[in-house]
Amino acid sequence: MFLNGGLPFVELSLVQVMPDSKSDIQSILDRLPDMRTPLRECRELILANAVMVGEIPAPTFREEARIEYVRNRFAEAGLQSISADEMNNASGILPGKTGERNILVVAHADTVHDESMSHTMQVSPDAVTGAGIADNSIGLASVLSLPWILDRLGINLESNLVLQASSRTLGRGDLSGLGFFLDNTTVPIHSAICVEGVHLGRLSYSVLGMLRGEIVLKVAPVSTWDESSGRGAVAVLSELITKLLSIRLASVPRTSIILGSVSAGSSYNVPPTRARLKLEVRSEAAGQVSAVRREIEAIVAEIRAERNVDVEFQVVSRRRIGGIPFGHPLVTAGRKVMESLGIEPKIAPSVGMLSATADRGIPALTLGLTEGSGLQTDEESIRIEPLFTGLSQLIGVLMAIDQGGCDAED
Amino acid sequence: MQKIEHWIREQTFHHSAFWDLRAMIEEKEKKGLSISLCIPTLNEEKTIGKEIVIFKSELMDRYPLLDEIAVIDSGSSDRTREVAASFGADVYLSSEILPEHGFKRGKGENLWKAIYQLKGDIICYVDADIANIHPRFCYALVAPLIYRDSIHYVKAFYDRPLAFSHGVRPSGGGRVTEILVRPLFSLFYPELTALVQPLSGEYAVRRHVLEQLPFPIGYGVETSHILDVYREYGLDAFGQTDLDQRVHRNQSTRDLGKMSFGILQSFLHRLKMHGTVDGLPALSNLYRQFQAHDNSYEQVVHEIIEEERPPMITLPEYRDKFGISGSGS
Structure with a gap:
C-alpha cells in the first residue's frame, strides 16, 4: 500500500x-x-x-x-x-x-x-x-x-x-x-x-438540545446632538439583552443561554444604526430549547413594537x-x-x-x-x-x- | 541574447513539474546518488522545528529522498540546536568542524564546512527562517540535478505575487538583487541576468562542483559561487526552480546596505581575479552609514571583511575523508 x-x-x-x-x-x-x-x-x-x-x-x-x-x-x-x-x-x-x-x-x-x-x-x-x-x-x-x-x-x-x-x-x-x-x-x-x-x-x-441564532437590529440614523443623542442600535440592543437575561431558566435539567458575540458601530461618537447579537441556547431537557426560543421571539416582538425598530431573530442551526x-x-x-x-x-x-x-x-x-x-x-x-x-x-x-x-x- | 532565452526555456522549472517523488527517488537510486540537506542556523529556534519536522517526515520517512538532514550552527544563544536535535536532525556546531582551521562567524563558513561534514553527492542548502516551509523547497531544487546530468547548480526563485492586475508582471528578485546585483551582471556578465534571484538562500549543488569553489564566509557567498561556476562551466551548468512564495522576515534598508557592501567586495574581487578589470585601487573594508541625534549627525562605521575559505578540495583532511588522491590544487 x-x-x-x-x-x-x-x-x-x-x-x-x-x-x-x-x-x-x-x-x-x-x-x-x-x-x-x-x-x-x-x-x-x-x-x-x-x-x-x-x-x-x-x-x-x-x-x-x-x-x-x-x-x-x-x-x-x-x-x-x-x-x-x-x-x-x-x-x-x-x-x-x-x-x-x-x-x-x-x-x-x-x-x-x-x-x-x-x-x-x-x-x-x-x-x-x-x-x-x-x-x-x-x-x-x-x-x-x-x-x-x-x-x-x-x-x-x-x-x-x-x-x-x-x-x-x-x-x-x-x-x-x-x-x-x-x-x-x-x-x-x-x-x-x-x-x-x-x-x-x-x-x-x-x-444537547441546542439552537444558535442571530438577532439583527436596525434603527434610523440619529444625529449626535439631537434628542436621542447616545441611543442608536447599541442602546436598543442593550435593552433587549437585559430582557433576555431575565428569562427564567431551569437549573435541573440544565438550560442555558450563551451570549456569544455582539457587534455594532465603528467609532466613538457615531451611534450605530445596526447591531448584531449571536447567541446559543442549550438544554438537557426535551422541549426546553423550543420554549426558550418562543420567549426570545416574544422579546424581539416586544422591542420591535415598543421602540419602533427593525429587529429580526434568525435561527441558524438547531440540534435535537x-x-x-x-x-x-x-x-x-x-x-x-x-x-x-x-x-x-x-x-x-x-x-x-x-x-x-x-x-x-x-x-x-x-x-x-x-x-x-x-x-x-x-x-x-x-x-x-x-x-x-x-x-x-x-x-x-x-x-x-x-x-x-x-x-x-x- | 538567444542564449538566455534558450536557457530560460530549457532550464527554468516550476516546482509543480516535480510532484512525482516516487519517480524522482527511482531515478536517484538508479543513478546511485546520495543527497544531503544542510540548514545553516544562527538563533532560529522559532522556525527550525517546523523545517525539520516537515523535511524529515516528507523527504526521509515518507519518501526517502534525503539521506541526511543536518543543521550547521554558528553558535546560537537560543534553543536552535536543541529544537533541531529533538526532531531528529544531525546537529553540528560549525566551530567543531575542522577545528584546526578555526572558526569564522558567517553563513558562508557553515556552508563551506558542510561540504566536509556531510556525505551527499548533492548538497541542498535551505535557510532556516522560512515561515511557509514546504518539502518543495528541497525536492524541487535537487530534482533538476537528479534528472539532468549536465546541470550542476540549481537556484530557487519565488515568483508568485500576492496580487497583480495585468497579464504581464515584472519578475525579479529582492531589493539588493534589483538595485545592485542585476545591474552588475548586466554590465559584466549579461547571461547571468537570466537568474531571477541569484541571492536566494536555497540552492542545490553537486559535490564535485562545491568542493572546487572558494567560499566567502559572509554576504558574498552566493554571488561568488555564481561567478565561479559560470566561469568554469558556463550558463548551461545552472538551473533555477520557481518555488512560488517564500515568507520570511524582512531586513531593514540599513542591513541591506551592509549586505550590498559585502556582495560588492566579493564581486570586485572576482572581477580582478578573473582578469575582467584591472587597475582597481585598494578597497576599503569600512562601510559607513550615518545616524542623526537631534540636529547633529554621526558616522556609524562597520568593518565588513569578506574573508574567503579555500576550495574544500585543497584541504588534506577533506581529501583523506573522501579518498581523493593528489593535492586538489
Whole structure:
C-alpha cells in the first residue's frame, strides 16, 4: 500500500496480536499503555500533516484547498473510493480484512479563521502553536495519519475505516457537510468516532438540545446632538439583552443561554444604526430549547413594537437531544480505554459533529486527543506529548469496535 | 541574447513539474546518488522545528529522498540546536568542524564546512527562517540535478505575487538583487541576468562542483559561487526552480546596505581575479552609514571583511575523508 512499504514495520507483539475472544476487550486494554512508545516514532509524520494542513486556510464554506490536500494525502496512503462530494467532504476507505463493519472516523476540516489571518505554525519540542491547530488541525492530521500509524503498529482491522475530513461544520455551516454525507453515502456506517484536537479526556456520547441564532437590529440614523443623542442600535440592543437575561431558566435539567458575540458601530461618537447579537441556547431537557426560543421571539416582538425598530431573530442551526446512553457498550468501551491509559473521562454532551450521527441513529463518540489553549485565537496551541496518549485512546476504541465489543444488544 | 532565452526555456522549472517523488527517488537510486540537506542556523529556534519536522517526515520517512538532514550552527544563544536535535536532525556546531582551521562567524563558513561534514553527492542548502516551509523547497531544487546530468547548480526563485492586475508582471528578485546585483551582471556578465534571484538562500549543488569553489564566509557567498561556476562551466551548468512564495522576515534598508557592501567586495574581487578589470585601487573594508541625534549627525562605521575559505578540495583532511588522491590544487 505504501511507498517502500511505508514506515519501517515495528516488531511489536503488543499490538500485532488481536484478541482471541471477540468479547475480550481486556486484551486490548492491556496493550494500550505501551502503544505510546511506537506512536512517538510517528511524531514528525503527524506534526508535518498538522502543519501543512493547518497552514491552508479553510474558513467554513471555503475549505476547497484544504480538502484538495486531504484527498492527495488519502491517495498517497492508498485509500480506496477517495472522493470529494458536493459538500466538499473528503472521504476515503481504508479496507479491513473482512469489511464486516464500516467505522467512520471523522474530523472537521473547517475553522473559524478567515484567509486574512496568519496561518503560520510554529513547532517547538513541546508544543505546536498557530491559528486553528487545536480546533481542528491536529485532529484532522491525526485522521490523515491513521493509515500510516496503523501500518506502523502492524494493526490490521477486520472493519473498513471510512476516513473523512468534513466541511461546512461550524457556524452557519450547521454540520451540513457531515449530514449530507450520512444521508447520501452508499456505505452503511456501523459506528463513528468524531475526532477533536482538544481536550484529552473528552468523552461525548449524548447531544444537547441546542439552537444558535442571530438577532439583527436596525434603527434610523440619529444625529449626535439631537434628542436621542447616545441611543442608536447599541442602546436598543442593550435593552433587549437585559430582557433576555431575565428569562427564567431551569437549573435541573440544565438550560442555558450563551451570549456569544455582539457587534455594532465603528467609532466613538457615531451611534450605530445596526447591531448584531449571536447567541446559543442549550438544554438537557426535551422541549426546553423550543420554549426558550418562543420567549426570545416574544422579546424581539416586544422591542420591535415598543421602540419602533427593525429587529429580526434568525435561527441558524438547531440540534435535537439525542445520542447513546451512558450504559451503551461503546461508551463503556471508551471509558475503559481511557482508564487503561490513565485518562480521567470528562463527560461532556456535544452540540457538534456527534449530533449529525445521533440524528441518524449511528452510535458514536467524540474524543479529544491532547491538551491545548488559546482556542480560536492566533495563539492557539497544543501540547505534543499528550497526543500519543490521545492517539492510543483513539486506536483502542477503534479496536474495541472492531472486535464487536461495542455492539448494543438488540 | 538567444542564449538566455534558450536557457530560460530549457532550464527554468516550476516546482509543480516535480510532484512525482516516487519517480524522482527511482531515478536517484538508479543513478546511485546520495543527497544531503544542510540548514545553516544562527538563533532560529522559532522556525527550525517546523523545517525539520516537515523535511524529515516528507523527504526521509515518507519518501526517502534525503539521506541526511543536518543543521550547521554558528553558535546560537537560543534553543536552535536543541529544537533541531529533538526532531531528529544531525546537529553540528560549525566551530567543531575542522577545528584546526578555526572558526569564522558567517553563513558562508557553515556552508563551506558542510561540504566536509556531510556525505551527499548533492548538497541542498535551505535557510532556516522560512515561515511557509514546504518539502518543495528541497525536492524541487535537487530534482533538476537528479534528472539532468549536465546541470550542476540549481537556484530557487519565488515568483508568485500576492496580487497583480495585468497579464504581464515584472519578475525579479529582492531589493539588493534589483538595485545592485542585476545591474552588475548586466554590465559584466549579461547571461547571468537570466537568474531571477541569484541571492536566494536555497540552492542545490553537486559535490564535485562545491568542493572546487572558494567560499566567502559572509554576504558574498552566493554571488561568488555564481561567478565561479559560470566561469568554469558556463550558463548551461545552472538551473533555477520557481518555488512560488517564500515568507520570511524582512531586513531593514540599513542591513541591506551592509549586505550590498559585502556582495560588492566579493564581486570586485572576482572581477580582478578573473582578469575582467584591472587597475582597481585598494578597497576599503569600512562601510559607513550615518545616524542623526537631534540636529547633529554621526558616522556609524562597520568593518565588513569578506574573508574567503579555500576550495574544500585543497584541504588534506577533506581529501583523506573522501579518498581523493593528489593535492586538489
